[in-house]
Amino acid sequence: MHRTIGVIGGLGPWATLDFFEKILRLTPARRDQEHLRLVIDNNPKIPDRGPAILGEPGAEDPLPALVATARAVEAAGADLIVIPCNTAHFFYEHIRRAVRVPVLHIMEEVARAAAARMPDLTRVGLLGTRATVATGLYQKAFAPAATEVLAPDPRGQAVIDRLIYAIKGGRADEALRAEGASVGRRLGEAGAGAIILGCTELQLVLGEGNLGLPVLDSNQILAEAAVREATRPQVAPHEVPV
Amino acid sequence: MHRTIGVIGGLGPWATLDFFEKILRLTPARRDQEHLRLVIDNNPKIPDRGPAILGEPGAEDPLPALVATARAVEAAGADLIVIPCNTAHFFYEHIRRAVRVPVLHIMEEVARAAAARMPDLTRVGLLGTRATVATGLYQKAFAPAATEVLAPDPRGQAVIDRLIYAIKGGRADEALRAEGASVGRRLGEAGAGAIILGCTELQLVLGEGNLGLPVLDSNQILAEAAVREATRPQVAPHEVPV
Numbered sequence: 001m002h003r004t005i006g007v008i009g010g011l012g013p014w015a016t017l018d019f020f021e022k023i024l025r026l027t028p029a030r031r032d033q034e035h036l037r038l039v040i041d042n043n044p045k046i047p048d049r050g051p052a053i054l055g056e057p058g059a060e061d062p063l064p065a066l067v068a069t070a071r072a073v074e075a076a077g078a079d080l081i082v083i084p085c086n087t088a089h090f091f092y093e094h095i096r097r098a099v100r101v102p103v104l105h106i107m108e109e110v111a112r113a114a115a116a117r118m119p120d121l122t123r124v125g126l127l128g129t130r131a132t133v134a135t136g137l138y139q140k141a142f143a144p145a146a147t148e149v150l151a152p153d154p155r156g157q158a159v160i161d162r163l164i165y166a167i168k169g170g171r172a173d174e175a176l177r178a179e180g181a182s183v184g185r186r187l188g189e190a191g192a193g194a195i196i197l198g199c200t201e202l203q204l205v206l207g208e209g210n211l212g213l214p215v216l217d218s219n220q221i222l223a224e225a226a227v228r229e230a231t232r233p234q235v236a237p238h239e240v241p242v
Numbered sequence: 243m244h245r246t247i248g249v250i251g252g253l254g255p256w257a258t259l260d261f262f263e264k265i266l267r268l269t270p271a272r273r274d275q276e277h278l279r280l281v282i283d284n285n286p287k288i289p290d291r292g293p294a295i296l297g298e299p300g301a302e303d304p305l306p307a308l309v310a311t312a313r314a315v316e317a318a319g320a321d322l323i324v325i326p327c328n329t330a331h332f333f334y335e336h337i338r339r340a341v342r343v344p345v346l347h348i349m350e351e352v353a354r355a356a357a358a359r360m361p362d363l364t365r366v367g368l369l370g371t372r373a374t375v376a377t378g379l380y381q382k383a384f385a386p387a388a389t390e391v392l393a394p395d396p397r398g399q400a401v402i403d404r405l406i407y408a409i410k411g412g413r414a415d416e417a418l419r420a421e422g423a424s425v426g427r428r429l430g431e432a433g434a435g436a437i438i439l440g441c442t443e444l445q446l447v448l449g450e451g452n453l454g455l456p457v458l459d460s461n462q463i464l465a466e467a468a469v470r471e472a473t474r475p476q477v478a479p480h481e482v483p484v
């Protein structure tokens with residue numbers, strides 16, 4: 001029996017759609033019933049994470065809505081929960097403690113995938129929201145591997161933030177995409193051996209093609225982890241230590 | 243305030259993904275929070291509808307799972323429910339009665355769209371599963387408009403069924419798509435002025451381009467109806483007749 005994947009979605013909606021598609025592509029199924037059950041709460045009404053984390057004036061706290069959404073997907077049958085949004089992982093511990101089922105951690109999954117695929121990686125570039133970079137979530141996840149995380153300078157970071165909000169608003173034009181790609185390439189020139197696409201919107205417009213470096217696509221890695229956990233053989237009751 | 247759209251999904255998963263994408267494309271949003279909330283239960287474990295309706299030996303009854311899924315999305319916050327699967331509408335009345343929120347009816351929405359866009363349509367072709375055709379759901383929805391519904395002959399219907407299951411299994415090759423399109427074109431030769439894509443998988447491979455006729459895409463029409471209902475201004479309490 002497969003486990004049901006609960007998705008705290010809508011952060012943003014296009015990233016959730018992309019995550020859903022990745023799950024379908026990762027599932028070897030010849031008919032409907034071989035696919036996985038997902039309970040997706042695509043809840044874009046959750047207040048913006050970045051401004052709240054950065055303490056911007058007037059920013060609304062997204063935590064109550066994040067917790068309510070986690071509980072809604074758990075109540076609807078989720079056996080494990082994912083959050084296809086990097087920035088929201090600032091609230092990870094609060095969300096995890098609010099439910100009984102496991103919640104995957106996107107940064108830990110990306111670090112795990114990097115260790116498996118690129119064991120000699122000494123420096124990795126990080127493209128994500130200003131809040132994701134500022135909270136140090138990736139720096140912490142990569143610390144055990146002694147991999148240094150390189151972030152853009154303030155000017156480059158401003159370009160990435162503009163790009164992310166443009167993708168959310170459906171207006172990421174070619175010039176802005178090219179500008180974003182060049183920020184990533186500069187991290188490569190500074191010594192990064194790979195680029196973390198550390199915002200689940202970025203893989204919609206950036207990739208190895210325009211970055212010229214291997215990428216760690218956080219949305220793809222989270223989808224792979226979700227499928228791994230949903231299809232992992234379950235321990236039979238008599239095998240549970242008592 | 244927008245209403246939350248509940249989706250009884252996974253029937254099949256690719257149709258649900260396509261429905262979700264259509265909702266996002268139909269929503270004019272410049273930022274996450276302007277998008278609609280959707281609660282999607284992508285539940286491909288629901289038993290196959292066709293064999294159960296046609297009374298095939300060994301077919302499992304999908305109704306209990308359909309009802310449970312409807313109740314799950316209602317409990318998770320849905321204000322209205324959609325079922326992006328034509329065949330499942332055979333069970334519509336049972337599902338509708340199991341929840342307190344409205345459930346849109348895909349055939350009625352297609353007939354309404356046809357009446358608005360093509361008021362002079364006297365004959366319409368129907369491509370859908372054998373069960374959808376056999377249950378007469380489209381024939382009933384188009385009866386008030388006196389529009390005759392033309393279905394393929396048994397040989398053509400077998401091609402369409404094969405095509406639908408191939409799409410579900412990710413193996414709809416070019417030859418099979420071409421064969422499916424020619425079944426649709428023959429309905430045009432028999433007098434159909436438009437083709438109903440009456441299975442939410444078919445628009446993934448058929449369209450005006452290969453059919454050579456205007457199409458009524460049931461998944462697109464259902465998405466438009468869902469956005470219409472989710473964004474419709476609400477009656478203020480004092481306007482409710484008592």
